[in-house]
Amino acid sequence: MFVFPSDEWARAYKEAINQSPTYKTAGKDWTFGPVALVTKADPAIGIREDVGLWLDLHQGVCRDARLCARAEAEQAPFCITGEYARWKQVMRKQLDPIQGMMQKKLELKGQMTIIVRFVAASKALVEATQSVPTKFLDE
Amino acid sequence: MKPDLQFNFYQPTRVIYGCGSVRDLSLEAKRLGVERAVVVTDQILREKTDLVGRVERALGARCAGVYDGVIPDTAVEVIDRGAAFARARGCDGLVSLGGGSSIDTAKGMAIVLTEGGSIRDHQGSQALGRRQMTHLAIPTTAGTGSEVSQYAVVKDHEAHEKMHYADDHIVPDLALLDPELTVGMPPLLTAATGLDALTHAIEAYTAINRNPMADALALAAIRLIARHLEAATTDGKNLAARGGMLIAANLAGMAFNASGVGLVHAMAHVVGARYGVHHGTANAICLPHVMRFNNDELSARYRDVALALGVDVRGLEAEAAGLQAADRVAQLNAHVGLPQRLREVGVPAEELLACAEQSLSDGAIVYNGKFAADQELVLGVYRAAY
Numbered sequence: 001m002f003v004f005p006s007d008e009w010a011r012a013y014k015e016a017i018n019q020s021p022t023y024k025t026a027g028k029d030w031t032f033g034p035v036a037l038v039t040k041a042d043p044a045i046g047i048r049e050d051v052g053l054w055l056d057l058h059q060g061v062c063r064d065a066r067l068c069a070r071a072e073a074e075q076a077p078f079c080i081t082g083e084y085a086r087w088k089q090v091m092r093k094q095l096d097p098i099q100g101m102m103q104k105k106l107e108l109k110g111q112m113t114i115i116v117r118f119v120a121a122s123k124a125l126v127e128a129t130q131s132v133p134t135k136f137l138d139e
Numbered sequence: 140m141k142p143d144l145q146f147n148f149y150q151p152t153r154v155i156y157g158c159g160s161v162r163d164l165s166l167e168a169k170r171l172g173v174e175r176a177v178v179v180t181d182q183i184l185r186e187k188t189d190l191v192g193r194v195e196r197a198l199g200a201r202c203a204g205v206y207d208g209v210i211p212d213t214a215v216e217v218i219d220r221g222a223a224f225a226r227a228r229g230c231d232g233l234v235s236l237g238g239g240s241s242i243d244t245a246k247g248m249a250i251v252l253t254e255g256g257s258i259r260d261h262q263g264s265q266a267l268g269r270r271q272m273t274h275l276a277i278p279t280t281a282g283t284g285s286e287v288s289q290y291a292v293v294k295d296h297e298a299h300e301k302m303h304y305a306d307d308h309i310v311p312d313l314a315l316l317d318p319e320l321t322v323g324m325p326p327l328l329t330a331a332t333g334l335d336a337l338t339h340a341i342e343a344y345t346a347i348n349r350n351p352m353a354d355a356l357a358l359a360a361i362r363l364i365a366r367h368l369e370a371a372t373t374d375g376k377n378l379a380a381r382g383g384m385l386i387a388a389n390l391a392g393m394a395f396n397a398s399g400v401g402l403v404h405a406m407a408h409v410v411g412a413r414y415g416v417h418h419g420t421a422n423a424i425c426l427p428h429v430m431r432f433n434n435d436e437l438s439a440r441y442r443d444v445a446l447a448l449g450v451d452v453r454g455l456e457a458e459a460a461g462l463q464a465a466d467r468v469a470q471l472n473a474h475v476g477l478p479q480r481l482r483e484v485g486v487p488a489e490e491l492l493a494c495a496e497q498s499l500s501d502g503a504i505v506y507n508g509k510f511a512a513d514q515e516l517v518l519g520v521y522r523a524a525y
Contacts, residue, residue: 079266104307119512
């Protein structure tokens with residue numbers, strides 16, 4: 001089991017993405033740079049400050065996945081921010097990430113017009129989390 | 140009610156309506172803590188009408204200047220220049236006066252004045268994270284609903300694209316609806332902006348994020364438009380019709396603010412960005428064709444639209460009733476003198492494929508009530524509208 005978020009979880013997630021034929025196809029046209037997923041601070045469960053997950057995605061491949069500080073995450077062309085509980089809903093497939101952005105449950109810094117062209121890729125990225133044995137901090 | 144229904148509804152704007160209500164502008168600015176307001180408008184309103192003077196007089200000592208650099212389809216440079224103008228005058232609030240472009244310019248200026256940098260640096264959705272500069276919006280057209288929405292559209296003239304901003308923190312603090320300020324609007328602009336409002340209402344009523352709150356607003360807007368649009372177009376001095384349309388546009392704005400718009404907007408944004416087609420006109424042309432495209436999945440909704448438009452659909456199956464709604468919209472376009480086809484507004488036939496491709500990048504397409512994010516599907520609708 002890998003704790004979410006952690007560097008170990010990020011490494012396992014990178015492997016899961018790269019083993020997904022669905023993502024390889026759906027993300028093959030992605031040339032728009034890294035995507036950072038920021039979890040907002042939640043001291044009650046041990047997240048003392050905002051923490052980013054840096055995903056270097058390019059043409060259907062995840063070249064790098066690691067934790068980063070919020071300041072670095074905001075340098076990514078696409079930075080999506082949410083509460084811990086929201087990311088948990090995403091990973092449990094209770095919240096579609098693009099719907100989440102449209103319903104104001106996740107915040108996007110970057111061009112929505114590019115993101116909406118990759119609905120299938122975003123679903124594949126969510127699907128890939130299912131292959132990562134995950135321990136949530138609030139459970 | 141669907142058991143899996145989920146929505147959120149947030150509408151923070153105080154709406155003030157009434158003939159002559161512009162007189163209360165200074166009191167409203169005071170209530171909001173604004174001491175030095177910059178008026179954001181365009182040169183035509185400033186030079187050809189007395190509206191800007193009326194607003195300046197209403198603001199009195201609270202008026203810190205007038206920025207009249209707004210152009211149709213506002214742009215990055217317009218917003219950045221406006222923010223510099225306002226900053227130089229020690230501005231602590233913005234009063235937008237005009238159509239959607241003026242209101243969107245003020246939203247963009249509020250972002251730049253609060254966050255710094257250029258408006259180009261702040262594209263996103265719900266990413267601002269804090270209250271932006273106070274904004275009092277005074278629409279002089281009845282269409283965009285921007286005075287109550289979280290959205291701003293900014294044109295990138297170099298890339299021939301429209302950039303989209305969505306954030307609760309840019310919803311104006313005040314919408315001042317004064318029918319007297321719209322009496323000078325020419326008939327074609329009245330018609331086109333009215334059809335823009337109708338498109339907002341119909342797309343909000345059928346969008347994937349539709350919900351009972353937005354539904355009520357959308358249907359009320361459609362009824363008002365059915366009652367007042369033709370009168371407002373043919374007799375611009377009819378204050379009851381002008382007022383009805385201002386309220387309708389406002390209600391439709393609140394509706395799409397909560398549920399989004401759809402394929403009509405995705406198509407219209409593209410022909411607006413590429414060929415300069417007026418947004419309301421582009422919506423008006425595309426709307427009946429998108430309704431026919433959507434009708435197999437959304438006919439029950441369009442049946443409600445038909446009823447709200449005053450079409451007698453008693454005894455008809457939903458699908459036939461839905462088509463009647465689309466036909467009624469096309470008739471309304473014709474009655475108010477708007478173009479019926481994309482070919483009439485300078486869209487080249489050989490560019491339809493490129494338009495379809497570009498529309499897939501428009502955020503509105505994913506809100507469409509029926510799946511439409513496919514180039515061939517969109518091309519089919521463009522061809523029908525051509």
